[in-house]
Amino acid sequence: MNIALYVLAFCAGSAISIQAVVNGRLATNLDGNTVAAALISFCIGTLVLAVFAVSRGGLSGVIAALPAQPSWTFAGGVLGAGFLFSTAFLAPKIGLTNMLVLIIAGQLITSITVDQFGLLGSLARPVTQVRLAGIVVVLGGVMLTLFGERLLKW
Structure with missing residues (x-):
């Protein structure tokens, strides 16, 4: 690397x-x-x-x-x-934070799909369980960023 x-x-x-x-x-x-x-x-x-x-x-x-x-x-x-x-x-x-976490979510979901299937002429990179877990964690962070305050009020 x-x-x-x-x-x-x-x-x-x-x-x-x-x-x-x-x-x-x-x-x-x-x-x-x-x-x-x-x-x-x-x-x-x-x-x-x-x-x-x-x-x-x-x-x-x-x-x-x-x-x-x-x-x-x-x-x-x-x-x-x-x-x-x-x-x-x-x-x-x-807001900048909401916008960017949604952009990141869109990038991650699209990127993992492109990697998995080698779309648009890119090199196929199969999704591993570790990478998928990382994306789930990041998407959890996106959800927490967007809706965490509402959840704390419950």
């Missing part, structure tokens, strides 16, 4: 939290226009990625290879836009 990759994954998770707050604030400052906030965020992100892509040798080979790609592989941009819009919309409405 490469600890640097785990640290990078943790930082990416932290960035999602910060991004949701920043985009939510931008949307609020734009009279609640979450679509405009997501668009602005994507445009800035596109510029940053363009600088990195050009600095790594350009895009001519990549552009030439685009027509040969299956159409479903372009869904990542749509999914990313939906994610970004959702976080900007939901964070101020349901």
Whole structure:
């Protein structure tokens, strides 16, 4: 295991939290226009990625290879836009913690399904009892986070 990759994954998770707050604030400052906030965020992100892509040798080979790609592989941009819009919309409405634990629950359930069956061309990684137990524990934490206060009142 490469600890640097785990640290990078943790930082990416932290960035999602910060991004949701920043985009939510931008949307609020734009009279609640979450679509405009997501668009602005994507445009800035596109510029940053363009600088990195050009600095790594350009895009001519990549552009030439685009027509040969299956159409479903372009869904990542749509999914990313939906994610970004959702976080900007939901964070101020349901709170950052509630939003993120639900995102984590969705990621875990989807990820274990993709791993188990090798969906979308990914490598199949059978679900073990230990991994399943870990996911159940995390989903229990999600439920506790969302409904724990109500349970304590009983």
